[in-house]
Amino acid sequence: MNPRRLVLIAAPYAWLLALFMVPFLIVLKISLSDTAVAIPPYAPTFDLSAGWAGIREFFGGLDFENFIWLTEDDLYWKSYLSSMKIAAVATFLTLLAGYPVAYAMSRAKPEWRPTLMMLIILPFWSSALIRVYAWIGILQSEGYLNQLLLWSGVIDTPLSILNTQVAVYIGIVYTYLPFMILPIYASLEKMDESLLEAAEDLGCTRITAFWRVTFPLSKPGIIAGCFLVFIPSLGEFVIPSILGGSQTLMIGKVLWEEFFSNRDWPVASAVAVVLLLILVIPIVLFQRNEERNA
């Protein structure tokens, strides 16, 4: 093989190896060890100087009890399921909110599109954490939303939205909306408008034309957008901990508790490994979908 090609191919693999594989193996190793009152708070550690005996001892010390522990307490699978439900519902809501925006952008005059695109990307220029915090001011019982609704006479008593599941959905939809809009917009923009004219010439109403022509053609964008929203929201920690209430059960929070409250790095690592395995399935599906469309 030509050395330049080799370098080109090696670069992404080196990236994956250094920034994905190695950290993953470290986490996997911790998940197989035991907790201890020490720095760092787990044992055994790998001691190269002990030679072969050390390596054997190292493998002897590893065991799967932390993974077995995860199956014994219903907290863990309930959190995984609850996270998946929240991520799925939030993804669907993001799609509902994002599609019309992407559609409108793709139908806007070409000279307007860069500006609209800019407006979608603009919020990224400020920290996501600050933007999520800002929602506290909007959603709290004396917040702007309640003031507006009370003032307009829609409600008599303030709605309690903050610290509920609804606030978590609002937070996720708001944060990840651009990830939905951009791929859908990309696929809609490519669409040839003469197809719609042809559909209308052949007797389709505008609505039927949308469902039979536009929507199927935007499917790759929808799928890409859904994955881009679903995958990060599954492990989301910041949004549920800032906007959610105590009843919001998400695996990100369970992970935090194992790590910080129990100081049980091995079990925390086991939770993370299982989360990754759960995520691998949608990631592989996403990859396949991308390849098919390539």
Added chain:
Amino acid sequence: MKKAMLPLAAVLLGGTAAMATEGTVHVYNWSDYIDESLLAKFEEETGLELVYDVFDSNELLETKLLAGGSGYDVVVPTGTFLERQIQAGVFRELDFGQLPNSENLWDVVKERTEKYDPGNAYSVNYMWGTTGLGVNMAKVQEVLGEDAPIDSLDLVFKPEKMEKLASCGVHFLDAPTEIIPAALRYLGEDPDSHDPDVIGKTEDLLMSVRPYVTKFHSSEYINALANGEICVAFGWSGDILQARDRAAEADNGVEITYNAPKEGALMWFDQMAIPADAPNPEGALAFLNFIMDPQNMAAASNYVYYANGNKASQEFLNEDVIGDPAIYPSEETLENLYTVTAYEPKVQRVVTRLWTKVKSGT
């Protein structure tokens, strides 16, 4: 011209970088826990640069310490956590030869902190306080009537009271090591019990009131109480007194009172210690000595409404601090206060699991 300036810039940059590593002290303390003018005063007096970061949970601090290389020179864990961290070898022993102000420390507090730090070898007390009930009087009396039990755990552990209070908002500390001992005390058990079966007895009690808790959080309640968003907080004494002050400053008609529950209250101690891998242990000692200066310590207490472990500082305390029994309890109240010790890892797991169940219902 440009070329000539480059080496100069390099010298300047290199110079400041070297100074920064030598002369910087990194302090990691609780949020809302110091008079910030003291920070500038420290820099002025010692010529050291001070980086002051804050946290609101012992768990967060502990994880950073156990991971190692936190980069902090002074940290302020609570006694129970400190006890376990000493066992893990997190701290370096204090060189009292460099802490002349340590003679100002108060025996009454030193005797009690010995439980966590035998011989007081690794830490000095910063402040201490109790865990109790912060109440917005007007709102609580509105929903519970004139005879609302504002000085009793009945207020937060009786479901029928909590059900009514839910309408005006209740915050609990998100700290199982504070709430579970209180629940044990309320049930007539030893608050410092490490027996999983005894700890398990609090489950029914806590589950019966959890639906009415607006939020479990360890720092938001200061503002929430002060602006009238909630009417009861089960929190730390000084934080609630700070809420009282913020409300008074805002002049928003909110009146807050703090009571240590008459059933007995948890007494805790926040201890200043130096991590074994502190980048600047000399600077850390300078900071500790600075804080133990009677006037500085008094300024901090006057500002945050927590009692401190510094006997000599007492003459500089404001009357509304030293004279307030909610801050400096009388002899007989002192007898009604209890302390707790660190849980072993296995018991800790039971406690965390119970707490997760209480918070999430699962």
